[in-house]
Amino acid sequence: MKLALIGNCAYQALIDDRARVRWLCWPRFDSSFVFGNLLDEEKGGIFSVEPAAPPSQIQQEYLANTNILRTVFRTGEDLFEVLDFAPRFAQYERFYKPTMLIRRIRPLAGGPVVRVRCRPVYDYGRLQLEPTMASNHIYWKPPGSELRLTTNVPLTFVLEERPFLLEADAYLVLTWGRPLEAPLEETCDKFLRRTRRYWETWVRHGVVPDRFQRPVIRSALALKLHQYEDTGAITAATTTSLPEYPGSGRNWDYRFCWLRDACFTLGALRRIGQFEEMERFVTYLLNIAEQSPERLQPVYGISGESRLDERILDHLAGYEGNRPVRIGNDAYRQLQNDVYGEMIAALAPLFLDVRFQDLASTHSTSLLERLLARIEQTMEVPDSGPWEKRGPSRIHTFSLLMHWTGACAAARIGERCGNRRLAEWGRRLGARARDLIEKRCWRPDRGHYADSVETDDADAALLMMVNLGYLDPSHPHAETHVRALGERLRADHHLLYRYLQDDGLGETKASFTVCGFWYAEALARLGRVDEAEEVFRKLCGHANHVGLLSEDIDPETGRLWGNFPQAYSHVGLINAAFAISPVAGPIV
Structure with a gap:
């Protein structure tokens, strides 16, 4: 089972060694999966970040003493990484732990070409959700809530699953219910720093x-x-x-x-x-x-x-x-x-x-x-x-x-x-x-x-x-x-x-x-x-x-x-x- 666990004590997700979200139940641990192709490749939806050409090498590890996952893809001379985490940190005398999955894609060498696929489902795969493109995000409507993908990747590339040249950091923020309404890059980087600090401190203590x-x-x-x-x-x-x-x-x-x-x-x-x-x-x-x-x-x-x-x-x-x-x-x-x-x-x-x-x-x-x-x-x-x-x-x-x-x-x-x-x-x-x-x-x-x-x-x-x-x-x-x-x-x-x-x-x-x-x-x-x-x-x-x-x-x-x-x-x-x-x- 080449799966890694991330989460924030409000939800859990399993991501495989190819940076595919294989299991994610929202809004709770015991809810229907949004991505569950661990149990059905066809009906379980998909959320993947992958090189356009088959990779020659993939490495995956946690950032030390955290629940933040890093997956590195190499294709020839092209190299990029995916960081996956669920935000968790102290805020206003409590813990901030939203139903939010953040994926940061960073080029490391060469000119990597990347494809993003995001097809959520609900009711354990019975509902194939239809995407709608807005000004800066894509949303889906599961019963009683909203799934929103906020990203700086061209929305057309995501909807059409079209490969694109990764020239700078790309951010994918998937939320259930309350969306991210703040500067994308700045907020993701801040959440990453604070989440990393939280886990490192928890371990250190x-x-x-x-x-x-x-x-x-x-x-x-x-x-x-x-x-x-x-x-x-x-x-x-x-x-x-x-x-x-x-x-x-x-x-x-x-x-x-x-x-x-x-x-x-x-x-x-x-x-x-x-x-x-x-x-x-x-x-x-x-x-x-x-x-x-x-x-x-x-x-x-x-x-x-x-x-x-x-x-x-x-x-x-x-x-x-x-x-x-x-x-x-x-x-x-x-x-x-x-x-x-x-x-x-x-x-x-x-x-x-x-x-x-x-x-x-x-x-x-x-x-x-x-x-x-x-x-x-x-x-x-x-x-x-x-x-x-x-x-x-x-x-x-x-x-x-x-x-x-x-x-x-x-x-x-x-x-x-x-x-x-x-x-x-x-x-x-x-x-x-x-x-x-x-x-x-x-x-x-x-x-x-x-x-x-x-x-x-x-x-x-x-x-x-x-x-x-x-x-x-x-x-x-x-x-x-x-x-x-x-x-x-x-x-x-x-x-x-x-x-x-x-x-x-x-x-x-x-x-x-x-x-x-x-x-x-x-x-x-x-x-x-x-x-x-x-x-x-x-x-x-x-x-x-x-x-x-x-x-x-x-x-x-x-x-x-x-x-x-x-x-x-x-x-x-x-x-x-x-x-x-x-x-x-x-x-x-």
Whole structure:
């Protein structure tokens, strides 16, 4: 997947290594695509900048420590670059983040001849929009809004897709809704400077490990773009319906907020010293908790929508011909009881970190107690487990692990805040969860904890028993558990399957990227640092040309599959990097 992610926490776009916008949903993460030829070459529209003659060389990279993308084309002696970015910077005590894509085309050598093509669509390709030329722009009319391309390129050349000699910087500004009404060149250059400064400052104010700094920074920048800042929701991935494996039919819409994924994303961002994302997510969580007083769903829409009914878009060909294309996700219907412990973990810094205690409102305290009550109520209630299998409900070990995690966090909060009742309640529930895990989930004949109280199967999510501190490295089960899971689930030396048993959806063929990082992290926490580093480096070797990872990796070809980029994969990379190479102390 030679795709690069840009965005500004209001929208995301994927641009391929030929400077084609392959994915852009407006005005929100979960809206219809405006450009979506990732899922259908004919119906997905096009927005490309390309040399008139076939290029002899193309290079693509991010400007260091930013989400600004640079693509350089060479054709013989002719050379030009395309800079793509979504404006984001501080303005009037808030962040300016318009639904605006800026593309700057700059000649670098010779006399490059360039062609621009811009054909947006809407309603997932059902609406082929008609362009209208105005005095200095072209506009299209999707339902309820306006798309406008403001440019200093002759409009006729754009409409007719006619090649032109690039003699000076050319600017293409595509907007949804409010157009750019300011001096074109001056405004674009100013937005570029301010956006670059914003990302460089955001990175500089974070924490990085002693080694592996570049992959950690790129992962952090990708995670940042998965928060829909308006509401605080954190999405699982940018795309929908990129299959886990060719022909598998496992094509899901990941443009929603899985509470579990969001919790671990926040943990990774806190690890690198970024906290504003947590503050925004807590607001999102408080809002969905108010509308869901009885139970939390595993996944919600980015506005907090509770219904995410799946629909199949039969008119789209699918990624490389892989159908179906789905929008919506029926996982919202499932029962996944681990979410209560994860949400306590997400809230915990409000109570345990003095820098955020002013944010611990009456609402968050009440929610904390409601979450702990739900842990007590659901401790032995069967659920679907973390992998959303379509089989029978069981009491899953991972859910018990997260019950333990949340209960222990609540106990710490009670101790810190002088709330004896909360502390004792948390300790009691933590002990109960541990007792269930030890008595009903450990399989001495297999050397690992099983995926549920009534089955014997291996589950890669249980590598988190070490990573979350449930199993201390000195625990007699710790190393045998990690080794046994690694052996049973290994697809390759460094690639692991999530599980091997039938999940009601067919055979599992692709390895799950984050599982390999969980394994590397667990090895490092057991003191097997050299082995962990070898696994980590091989996994990082699967990242694409700009350092991004998808959900799945084909163990036979090493090719990336699944939705892209996958937040969970980059969370795993960050956590494993810090486990292998902690933050360096001061030199003096």
